[in-house]
Amino acid sequence: MDKIIYDNGYDRKAYAALGNRFLIGNGLVGIRGTLEEYTADLLPAINLAGVYDKVENFREPVNLPNALYSYIKVDGNNYRLPDLKPASHKISLDYGHGIFMRSSSWTCPRGNICLETRRIASMDDVNLIVMELKVSADFHAEAEIYTGIDTDIWDLNGRHLEDFSIINEDIIHYEARTHEEGIRVVMDETIEAASDCEITSVREDGRYLHRISFITRPGEAFRIVKYISFDTSKTAADPVCSSADVLKRSITLGYEEVMDRHMSVWDRLWDNADVEIKGNDEANTALNYSLYHLMSIAPRHADNLSIPARGLSGQTYRGAVFWDTEMFMLDFFIFTEPDTARKLIKYRIDTLPGAMKKAAHYGYKGAFYAWESQEGGFDACSDYNVIDVFTGRPMRTYFKDKQVHISAAIVYGLCRYLDWTGDMSLLDDGGAEMIMQCALFYLSILVKSIFNDYYEIRDVIGPDEYHERVNNNVYTNRMAKYVFEKAAKILREGYLDISDSERDSLIEGFEDGAKHILIKKPDENGIIPQFDGYEQLEDASLADVRSRLLNDKEYWGGAYGVASDTRIIKQADVVTMLNLFADDYSLDTISRNWSYYEPRTEHGSSLSAGMYSLLACKIGNPGMAWPFFLKSARADLSEKGKEWAGLLYIGGTHPAAAGAAYMIAVEGFAGLSVKNGELTCNPSLPKEIEEISFKIFYKQQQYSIRVSHDSYSIDEIN
């Protein structure tokens, strides 16, 4: 099936959503699917991975200048959107090859005018962006293309690039520095055009442009190709030189070759990643479109990056890496690109010093990973993440200081990688130390009362962020136990180069922690209370709680939110724990908890649906899993994501939901797992699909797997 989505017709209000939906990216940049003539107010962006900058209290990734900026003039009139209503308009995304395409036509008294573009963020050379632009008319006219670099760009929280200089010649050469660290940012842009035109340099405010003047010829499009290269002093010793090299090399290769090389990388990736769902084209498209997003934002080129929670779609959530990566995206990469998975884990290992610094700051030992991790593990999360709609005041939130489960998620991710790839080298490469430091962190946050024989973890936020500062969140405690067990195991296996006495003492501590940490038990109805006192909260329905809102933008959680004193939760919490530790519980208990918590879940996070879906498959109920699968897979295809919080843009893509959709398909519907060292499937296919097939890597061997309602096969690929 062709991997194409498109949007037909023009709706000027859709610019924010379409920018996400038609995003292209190559792991270094994400380019929003906005139109070439769009200025900052319509949210175009070339979002750069790994370069952060702080303006006032906001530290967020840097957007590159908009080197795609272009518009056309015919007979002296501008033809651009949204100013002039088009006769036809269509944008398309070939998500099989990461190509954005646009086609617009306008009717004027003398005839029809058409603009077509096609752009890529090269997968072959990630510092390269290429765009083809074609103008045609069915009459002879004087026409101009204006194209170049727009320095007046969209930033969520103010300007990051200052003191820029531009040389506006055949090559438009841009240089600037970031505010905070003075990182040099360099960009070059040039065009190739047919010979029968005149090219001059013009400037329009902050836009530095080529003006290409030509005469249109009926039946023949006028075509230019833009080459855009960039680099920064963060990754290149001499970014001016390296950007120039990329530009030169790509011009030498030429448009066709550049495109071929780009597409063959995509083909190679898809060969490992494609999941075919037979019997349901919609689901097939949604799932593979989700995988496209994961593939577009994976930092294959770098050794110091992971994937931000909103991918490379913008500056929302500060371009930071959350637990989303380890808990929701990692499996896809472990199964289809183990080398990329290794990089994601390595990012966490390399940022261990940042996590240790954070732990020390709060008076703990070991490693307390950043809730919102930027480079070096710096925690970009603020103490004030929500604005009170009633007073306009920032509200103290505790995501950064109390969501201690983050460190466990990272250990969990590493262990998933180890179990599936068998690549134990990562343990010697810092992984063992990381596990040990995370275990030490959890040991240091345990508290014990004199009269109890168990340890507690008090004053935390679990996955459900609506309930702050709770005690003994069962997810958090169970994850801590998991970390203790893993740490004791790797120490026993001799992975860390420490003295025997130190080793013995650590093992004793971790085993004591694992043995005595309180894991809340199911009550007489089989329900596991999410935290101490959860069962005493008001049991109001979701509809009741929603009806108490005085303002549809008000925060549900915090100290006084409508959900805070009720059992209504934001997202899967106990259900997430049950997913990870299903073997600890009977099917009956799992089933009771699913049914208890689902109606009490607002699903206010895109991470929620996936956990409910996966667990539904585990209890053999794919019918319950199905709508949550579709919700996850369609997170970036539908219009339903929260894009605005008041006047603040919080939209973007949802790679964790994309990763969850993959996990549901492969681990839920197909039921893939390892039993006694062997791959096996426990299919739980919903009636809506006939068959599902995909390839995965397990311990460096690739397998082809096919699962239908009555059989399945697992075949080695040679």
Added chain:
Amino acid sequence: MDKIIYDNGYDRKAYAALGNRFLIGNGLVGIRGTLEEYTADLLPAINLAGVYDKVENFREPVNLPNALYSYIKVDGNNYRLPDLKPASHKISLDYGHGIFMRSSSWTCPRGNICLETRRIASMDDVNLIVMELKVSADFHAEAEIYTGIDTDIWDLNGRHLEDFSIINEDIIHYEARTHEEGIRVVMDETIEAASDCEITSVREDGRYLHRISFITRPGEAFRIVKYISFDTSKTAADPVCSSADVLKRSITLGYEEVMDRHMSVWDRLWDNADVEIKGNDEANTALNYSLYHLMSIAPRHADNLSIPARGLSGQTYRGAVFWDTEMFMLDFFIFTEPDTARKLIKYRIDTLPGAMKKAAHYGYKGAFYAWESQEGGFDACSDYNVIDVFTGRPMRTYFKDKQVHISAAIVYGLCRYLDWTGDMSLLDDGGAEMIMQCALFYLSILVKSIFNDYYEIRDVIGPDEYHERVNNNVYTNRMAKYVFEKAAKILREGYLDISDSERDSLIEGFEDGAKHILIKKPDENGIIPQFDGYEQLEDASLADVRSRLLNDKEYWGGAYGVASDTRIIKQADVVTMLNLFADDYSLDTISRNWSYYEPRTEHGSSLSAGMYSLLACKIGNPGMAWPFFLKSARADLSEKGKEWAGLLYIGGTHPAAAGAAYMIAVEGFAGLSVKNGELTCNPSLPKEIEEISFKIFYKQQQYSIRVSHDSYSIDEIN
């Protein structure tokens, strides 16, 4: 000096404040200083001690029907306030004898009309209220007095007395039951009048009245006396009978004898309580007026009552007993009425089961006393004590569940009593058990981290209620240590009848707790941080923080209040700790902390000034103590108390401030203390006063003490 205050002239807006300022009481009832003709909207009340009733979510003390209700008619016209502007008006309080007096005159075309009343809540028979009422005119006129029982009374949160029945004859007999527990409430009222009048019974809506018709005679007042008796099934097996007995007896005694007996009780009390301040009449009046309030509300008659935080002035704060009693009022009674002090402590001993129930409810051992204690130790404090002015929603507060320092205050009160009276019988009478259970409670809330060698108390509210859910509040932790030490001591002294092994184990536990509990130390500037992380809060000035208010009624504390994330505190906290444990610290440290915290204190509680004043005396700076003394002593004389929270009346008297004023005079200015078993004074007299003299009891011996700037004397009284 006469003990009289008065208010001259009539201001109709002053009814709420004057009701408090001219309050009379006898420990069983408090009668607000409102005018006889006032109906419910002007807040008259006969507030009854010890009878509580719940309406919806509000459990508050019961107001008796208004049996003082009276007004007069002359020539068919009503003469009553505020309807008809008076020619002159004056109310007075003889606070030496607990007598409220009122005198009003009106001018009409035919001449002048005068109404005079005088009322007491009998100290001799606490179930008796007596009022004299005189009407005169300087012309002959047809006049009527309407007087009886107004059943339409002021209640803060709805009606408490239901199904009442009235017999409206010579004796107006009222019976009703409370909502919640069906407690029977009985009241009888009758009048004595001169013979030349006609008396009939009338009813005006909810008012059941005698109409006394007579002809006025110039130069001669027409006089009646009202006798009012009451009782409830809470204290009498047959309240109808016992109320009738009181009425009969008082009529037999007659007005003069009733008044004589009442006044001689007051004289006796004053003989022990009077504090004479020479050289400053204003301070002398303010202080003794404060003592009057304490004397008016002491439950000498009962064995199961203590003193509510607003005395008997109304239903504010649910008529409940707070730590105010032990920390601020108790010393006055220990020094002047040790038997009454014993009753106040005994109330806590007797409510130990309630405190143990509360501890168990929260999962703790031992005794967690009520933050707002009603009968039996029931905690009347709500989980929601504040209304958000922006949303109108109740805000979750933690006064009830996290203000754990309450139990220590009670132990502290008992130990003060023991130390000063030498009456160790209270230990055998349940006191030892109480101390042990409080210590057990603190032991059960200690937590320890694996890597620390000390215990912590986390997630509490200290005296400063603006900062919720803090860790290691130094006041709380130091008080817990104190309780551990006291408990270990009484156990070592053999006060509890338990096995040796149990005793040893408890002693070991308490001594371990005392030794290892974290008491935060002064920092490099000598400042003791109020709790973990206090020093990292914003150091905004009080004026800055006040300027951030968007609504002058908004709550400063809670999760998002203007003070919450700053160092601005509501009331003395570290300073309270330093007062109680001054011997643990150098004068320099005490002085630095006083100077550091005072400008950061809003003094949003009437408990605050007293602690600052006392500590200023301890560091030999009575000049700094003086304004805080005046503020405490004048708490109920000035207009500055917070009386309204939005539309809610939260006014009333401030007996804790009154008690604090006494402590400042006696323990601060006079510097009275016990050293090596001997009374001694360490005078710290402010320049505003010349001499201070008073009597106190110490170990059953009364002493007369006189302190001037250059000498002092302590003399035994034989």
